[in-house]
Amino acid sequence: MNRNELNPDASPQAAYGARLRRLREARDWTQEDLAERAEYSSVHVSAVENGRKPPTLRFSRSVDRVFGLEGTAASFEREYREIKHGSLLEGFPEYVKYEGRAAEIRLYEIGIIPGLLQTPEYARVLADSALRRGVIAPEQAAERVSFLAERQAALVRPRPPMMLVVMDESCIRRCVGGHEVMGAQLARLAEFAELPNTVLQIAPYDIGERRTFDLPMNLLTLSDLSVIAYAESQMRGHLERETASVLPLLTAYHQLQAEALSQAASMAMINEARKGTP
Structure with missing residues (x-):
């Protein structure tokens, strides 16, 4: 089987995929092994590792469960949020x-x-305004509102x-x-x-x-x-x-x-x- 070389410096998404492969291979798991444990297809795992498909929150939480990283600073969920909130200001x-x-x-x-x-309605108005101005994408608008709700809940x-x-x-x-x-x-x-x-x-x-x-x-x-x-x-x-x-x-x-x-x-x-x- 051909093994693509990954460049983790290419983008945050590429770094995510490279780390996923590194942790998988450290356990001598194939993509099929990880897919079965995470309840995803091996095609999906391969696409995330090679940067062809962006990670999702659900996928990140699944691999965190598999690797025992839930709630840690090294969790894939945290890395996913950093990717999703790339439009947020540094720091x-x-x-x-x-x-x-x-x-x-x-x-x-x-x-x-x-x-x-902020109320959810007030926050949504601000996010929708940024969306109309072309500052953020539709999925980022929804993520901003949910991210704020998580901050408030914490x-x-x-x-x-x-x-x-x-x-x-x-x-x-x-x-x-x-x-x-x-x-x-x-x-x-x-x-x-x-x-x-x-x-x-x-x-x-x-x-x-x-x-x-x-x-x-x-x-x-x-x-x-x-x-x-x-x-x-x-x-x-x-x-x-x-x-x-x-x-x-x-x-x-x-x-x-x-x-x-x-x-x-x-x-x-x-x-x-x-x-x-x-």
């Missing part, structure tokens, strides 16, 4: 990995509601993280999806603010030059008290773990909180905005 998939186990989450957003607070646990959110006033003034979608989204913010592990503040327009960030900012405190920062521009994202670089950002966030409205005043502004929605 973001890695940031999400930490987000799901953070003890504290601090967010600052401009223009749109932070993802972790925060529902016996000991949920403390979440401190500061939103620029533009987040609640910019109507996304029409009055019905926006009204439900503002109602979701009110529900979020009532939770015992949350603080929600609005940075009003009149904060002026006292606004400490010009771009969205995410800060995570992990269980070992280390802090990770993630920030992004229109074209790129950056994950920062070095303490010397992160601590000034944490200080700036505290200064922003001091300048922002209190939660009570913030909710009054949000409720005022809700009056213009159903």
Whole structure:
């Protein structure tokens, strides 16, 4: 049988296929052996290994079960998601990995509601807009919405993280999806603010030059008290773990909180905005 040489550097999909073959051959399995264990055809396994067919979530979970990689950092499901979310900015998939186990989450957003607070309808409107502009493909639009739902679900646990959110006033003034979608989204913010592990503040327009960030900012405190920062521009994202670089950002966030409205005043502004929605 001819054995094609694989080039894992050709693309993320090629790297996936090459690693699949490497793990299979390390166990002296044929493609038929793996196919039987994963409950797929040998033709399908061959096509994935050789890059003729892209991996799917179901296939990735099946081979993870076969190789004993479920829930690990080396899982094929994780590699699949990195391939699928290739349109996401650099550093973001890695940031999400930490987000799901953070003890504290601090967010600052401009223009749109932070993802972790978005309703499915609001998130779908944003994804559909990106689709219409040709930024993403249809399957990526659906994946963005489901990916966000998974991020939100990861925060529902016996000991949920403390979440401190500061939103620029533009987040609640910019109507996304029409009055019905926006009204439900503002109602979701009110529900979020009532939770015992949350603080929600609005940075009003009149904060002026006292606004400490010009771009969205995410800060995570992990269980070992280390802090990770993630920030992004229109074209790129950056994950920062070095303490010397992160601590000034944490200080700036505290200064922003001091300048922002209190939660009570913030909710009054949000409720005022809700009056213009159903």
